[in-house]
Amino acid sequence: xxxxxxxxxxxxxxxxxxxxxxxxxxxxxxxxxxxxxxxxxxxxxxxxxxxxxxxxxxxxxxxxxxxxxxxxxxxxxxxxxxxxxxxxxxxxxxxxxxxxxxxxxxxxxxxxxxxxxxxxxxxxxxxxxxxxxxxxxxxxxxxxxxxxxxxxxxxxxxxxxxxxxxxxxxxxxxxxxxxxxxxxxxxxxxxxxxxxxxxxxxxxxxxxxxxxxxxxxxxxxxxxxxxxxxxxxxxxxxxxxxxxxxxxxxxxxxxxxxxxxxxxxxxxxxxxxxxxxxxxxxxxxxxxxxxxxxxxxxxxxxxxxxxxxxxxxxxxxxxxxxxxxxxxxxxxxxxxxxxxxxxxxxxxxxxxxxxxxxxxxxxxxxxxxxxxxxxxxxxxxxx
Numbered sequence: 436x437x438x439x440x441x442x443x444x445x446x447x448x449x450x451x452x453x454x455x456x457x458x459x460x461x462x463x464x465x466x467x468x469x470x471x472x473x474x475x476x477x478x479x480x481x482x483x484x485x486x487x488x489x490x491x492x493x494x495x496x497x498x499x500x501x502x503x504x505x506x507x508x509x510x511x512x513x514x515x516x517x518x519x520x521x522x523x524x525x526x527x528x529x530x531x532x533x534x535x536x537x538x539x540x541x542x543x544x545x546x547x548x549x550x551x552x553x554x555x556x557x558x559x560x561x562x563x564x565x566x567x568x569x570x571x572x573x574x575x576x577x578x579x580x581x582x583x584x585x586x587x588x589x590x591x592x593x594x595x596x597x598x599x600x601x602x603x604x605x606x607x608x609x610x611x612x613x614x615x616x617x618x619x620x621x622x623x624x625x626x627x628x629x630x631x632x633x634x635x636x637x638x639x640x641x642x643x644x645x646x647x648x649x650x651x652x653x654x655x656x657x658x659x660x661x662x663x664x665x666x667x668x669x670x671x672x673x674x675x676x677x678x679x680x681x682x683x684x685x686x687x688x689x690x691x692x693x694x695x696x697x698x699x700x701x702x703x704x705x706x707x708x709x710x711x712x713x714x715x716x717x718x719x720x721x722x723x724x725x726x727x728x729x730x731x732x733x734x735x736x737x738x739x740x741x742x743x744x745x746x747x748x749x750x751x752x753x754x755x756x757x758x759x760x761x762x763x764x765x766x767x768x769x770x771x772x773x774x775x776x777x778x779x780x781x782x783x784x785x786x787x788x789x790x791x792x793x794x795x796x797x798x799x800x801x802x803x804x805x806x807x808x809x810x811x812x813x814x815x816x817x818x
Contacts, residue, residue, distance in 0.1 A: 482657040483816040484785070485605075488525035489710040489774050491667070491763070492516045493805030494545075495532045495597040502534040503541045506548055511803040517545070518798065521554030523790050523809050527654055528557070528602045531647070531667040531712045532805075535562050535595035542600045549602075557602035559654075561609060565598035565647045566616055567591035573641060577634025589646035589669065599648050599667055599711075606655045613651040615690065615699070620644040624698045626686050627723075629677040646683060649690055651703055659816050662707040664691055668714040671722035681723055688713050689726035695735055706816050709736060709777040712807070716771040718756030736777040739784045741810050745791030745800065746770060762789050763807045764800070776812040786813040 494516060496502040505513045520528065534541055542562050550556045568584070568591025576585035584592050591597055601607060620628050620642050632639030646669035654661050668687035674680040691709055693699050709730070715722040717731065731738050742759040750758035751769035761770040778784060790809040792799045 483659065483818075484813070485526040485656060485816075486524065486811055486813050487527045487529075487661075487663075487708055487710065487776060487778075488523060488809050488811035489529045489531070489665070489712065489776055490516075490520070490809040491531040491712045491774060491805065491807035493532050493807065495534050497592065499534070499536065499593050499595065500541075503536070503544055506541070506544045509548075512805070513545075513548070515803050516805065517548050517552045517554070519790060519809055520549050521552045522798065523811050524555050525809075525811055526555065526604045527661075527663070529663060529665045529710055530600045530602065531807075532597045533562075533600050535564055535598035535600075537564075542602070546602055555604055557604060559603040559605065559607045560600065561603075561607050561612065561652060562598060562600040563614060563616075563648065563650070564595060565589065565591075566643050566645050567598060567647045568594045568596035570594070571638075571641060573638045574634060575638045575642065577638075588643045597647060597667075599650070599665065601650075601652050601654075601663065601665070603654055608653040608655055608660065611653045613700075615649040615651070615694075616643065616645040616647075618644050618649070618690070618699070620683070620686065623686055623690060624693055625689065627682050628686070629679055629682060633677040633679055644683070644686055644690065646687065649687070651694075656816060659706070660704070661816060662703045664694070664703060664707055664709040665711040666690075667712045670714045678723075681721065684714055685723040685726045688715065688730055692726065692729055692733065695733070705735075705779040706782045707779045708782070708812075708814070710775060710810075712774050714773050716756060716761075716773060718772075719751075719754045720768040720771050730777070735780055737780050737782075737784065738775070738777055739787035739812050741776065741787035741789045741812060743789035743791035743808065744793045745796075745808075746789060748793050749791075760789070761791075761808075762810050765806055774807060774810045776810050778812060778814050781817045783815040783817070784812060785815060787811065 494502050542560050546557045566588035569588040584590050623644055647667040649666045652663040668684050669680050671681040671684040715727050746761040747759040749770055760772045762772050762774040764770050788811055
């Protein structure tokens with residue numbers, strides 16, 4: 436019987452040995468049956484043990500199809516991402532900053548490269564067109580021009596730029612996915628969009644909340660369903676005195692509290708995991724932290740506080756937060772905790788971490804690594 440951190444790894448061969456006649460033979464057969472039944476029960480339990488992770492890859496390229504080219508050519512940057520995924524080997528993985536294409540060629544090629552590199556075989560993939568790069572007919576940033584990257588629903592140079600994807604060893608219930616990406620910002624209860632409307636009332640009314648996407652993705656794990664509540668928020672910078680991005684970043688996290696409160700339709704059933712890139716640190720850097728603080732303190736979820744030795748070794752002087760919790764290495768603001776994996780409170784957390792090796796490790800960060808690190812949590816689903 437195979438074992439590991441998660442996934443459908445168990446098997447029990449239904450073989451009872453050579454058939455024997457008489458009472459002794461029947462006793463041996465019953466004994467073998469008990470062993471197999473015990474093994475199958477253990478397999479069912481292990482199937483509820485799995486590793487979930489989130490990873491902002493920085494794989495997005497400058498134009499349509501270029502990420503696919505980079506993966507096929509095996510650029511150093513794509514090779515680092517593939518090796519990282521193969522090393523951590525999550526059973527369910529949410530990626531950010533991967534380009535979307537209608538045929539799924541980019542994500543499909545990435546999944547194939549991961550398997551070829553010794554990583555998990557992700558038989559189930561999901562991606563949808565993100566708001567990033569989705570052009571509008573409006574001047575959304577107030578520069579007096581149209582059709583620029585900031586005139587899209589979310590910053591992007593082309594449709595599909597910097598999207599998200601789910602890679603899973605378990606079946607994704609695609610018919611039950613809820614895509615909240617078309618929710619208008621003004622329709623979020625308690626939203627804090629700029630007031631007066633920026634840059635015009637028309638742009639204000641047309642702007643979606645999601646700079647990339649917000650999804651609720653159910654994944655079938657044996658006889659249970661685990662829902663992934665995932666997103667990739669805008670950085671709370673790169674704006675003006677109206678604080679458009681800072682306010683939007685806040686509300687892109689606040690949507691999860693509203694959803695759990697029932698303000699946005701049906702409440703996702705537990706067990707669930709909220710995971711993705713909030714682009715906000717609880718202690719350091721810029722941003723409005725109220726929504727993140729509320730989510731981290733919500734008794735319906737738990738924060739395993741994944742840690743890494745590499746983050747500790749790369750500590751920034753003057754930062755207030757624990758450097759072991761950092762998940763990104765930025766120029767300017769320094770190292771920050773911006774990616775999160777928050778299981779619902781009914782899930783048992785067995786282990787967690789940030790894949791940030793120490794400098795002396797064989798596979799250590801260098802200039803080919805993305806700014807972000809993978810964050811993973813090992814969980815056991817409730818019965």
